[in-house]
Amino acid sequence: MASASLLKSSPVLDKSEWVKGQTLRQPSVSVVRCHPTAPSALTIRAGSYADELVKTAKIVASPGRGILAMDESNATCGKRLASIGLENTEANRQAYRTLLVTVPGLGNYVSGAILFEETLYQSTTEGKKIVDVLVEQKIVPGIKVDKGLVPLVGSNNESWCQGLDGLASRTAAYYQQGARFAKWRTVISIPNGPTALAVKEAAWGLARYAAISQDNGLVPIVEPEILLDGEHGIDRTFEVAQKVWAEVFFYLAENNVLFEGILLKPSMVTPGAECKERATPQKFLSGGQSEVEATLNLNAMNQSTNPWHVSFSYARALQNTCLKTWGGRPENIKAAQEALLIRAKANSLAQLGKYTDDDDDEEEEEDEDEDDDRGMNTDFSGMCNAL
Template sequence: MSGYFSYPDASLQEELKKTAEAIVVPGKGILAVDESNEGIGKLLASVGLENTENNRRRYRQLLFTTDMLSENISAVILFDETVYQKTDDGTSFIDLLKKKNIIPGIKVDKDVVPLYLSEDEVTTQGLDDLAQRCAVYKKQGCRFAKWRCPLKISEHTPSVQAIQDTAQILARYASICQSQGLVPIVEPDVLLDGDHDIVRTQKVTEVVLAAVYKSLNDHHVFLEGTLIKPNMVTPGQACPKRNTPEEIATATVTALLRGVPAAVPGIVFLSGGQSEEEATVNLNAINNVQLKKPWALTFSYGRALQASVWKTWAGKDENIKKAQIELLKRAKANGLASVGKYQPGDVTTAAGDSSNYTKNHKY
């Protein structure tokens, strides 16, 4: 009958569903190592190192060679360069991760550009050659992808234009990924920038989620083979009123219940510039809030898993083991938080309480 459609064939559906579910198994989450060369260059400069391909490789090697990483990390998001990098002994990073039973994934958006005729809003580029790139990444061993669309709250934003643009782009991305056998992680990122309160953040998040899932449905995306990476519902960075983890948890889960279908296997939160400890405590509160939670609620953290690693490593080989211990401690804390069993303050790391906020953050 005309007007009807079918999802991907049964075997592809099963593959996508299994991968999505494997990423959000209880007690585990995602390590995001998908900074662009420019983004990681700023971090390298902070520890006195040049932004060279080898220095970028050395840092990523530190993370991926960490013993027992897979105890609380189910998957890693890579940057294009990282897909082809190797350890000192010639083992490809992807093969190393697979041996550790960690699922490799890839950031596929090509960052943001100004959204024409908007009030300082942006759109994310990279759809043109996405199918070909996804096919290559799948052949290299990646099993999922990530695409970020940031949205800013101000007096007049996010605009209807920006919200609809985000929804359409994320849906096109997700459908293309699934056509090539990759699980899409959909990331509508409502930014921390601003002085708005938590009520405003919740409303904006609900409107964005509704638009995104309407568009995913319109594009025939198989929801059981997807994950979503949203912001937690928190007040703006400059808001004078700070909310408790319990208030953040209630606002976050309420917004998700109103916008994310139960068919989605899991929600993998971004840390959004929160400190390491804040991101862990808030995730723990989210998992303990007394509301329906039909999805796994876990983490996909970059800065909130690595701030202490950078501080401890400081670019020196003699600090590698110490830096790896910091990574394991934070991964363990978030693993516990993802099942609601973290006790605030139980884990102390080198940069645990330091802010990771950056205005207009770019990866």
């Protein structure tokens, strides 16, 4: 996550910067977007929640801690359960989520947990509200607020994220239930373009979601995800990433989003999944890896001084071994929780740039689904998130 304090008074990049293919940088006065006749365009969105938003962002971005992404939809959670031979029932989902949130000491390494709507209103198998269990662990509850990806008409088989309709009332209700930050996942596909339409739709949707979330007390995770699909090299990924990031921040500014009160979650810049030329952690920040690789790459990111706080927001990279160890058996709960704690502690050390592991080359099975969260967390109050 990247530090908002560095962005507080930064001028806004004109979109022409990336249209020209130039590297993102602090622009000179000549490229500052300025509207003398529309002073509201330079207004920083505050509102009654401004101080709370900044405080929440700083807590989630606290050193040595990151985000546990457990916001799988019921359908995706069903895939996880099926992998260990369990039916996709509410009772089984509840049992697994209870296992995750009740890990003793988890709050030492995890600062926030992204929940699915069912989980936000759910209780543990012992009858205690999951939100309350997280708060007792000093873990900030978060909530997935988008309504999923659908085809983007007029594009090159690309998609857009729906969910803006009714978002204000939903986020207000989520706040009342105890959520304090939000997630909205939109994606960009390099093999399919990306078209200017897809990039603009993704950026505008993220900006509107961020503004609405802040207006109702939730710190928005801003997640412009570049999909791993494709044969392109790392340079092409970086080129697209620059364009997308610039477009996103252009519209965040247009919507008067408070930068200090967001968490930026960009994808790691990697070659496409089908690219024959691979890169190493010493060369770049990698995504789409095994549990250990994800930790090693996060550690590599934090070997030097970063302009922002770079942390993690992991789903399978924290949960995979835990899930397999549990296997749906009550007698395995303790071992499964220990497995999760091991991964959480490892990524805590990696966030501080202190992780070392020479022996563990365990690989995890990778699959493609809409709810996988593996990113770097950068916050604009002290940290920008985990790809």
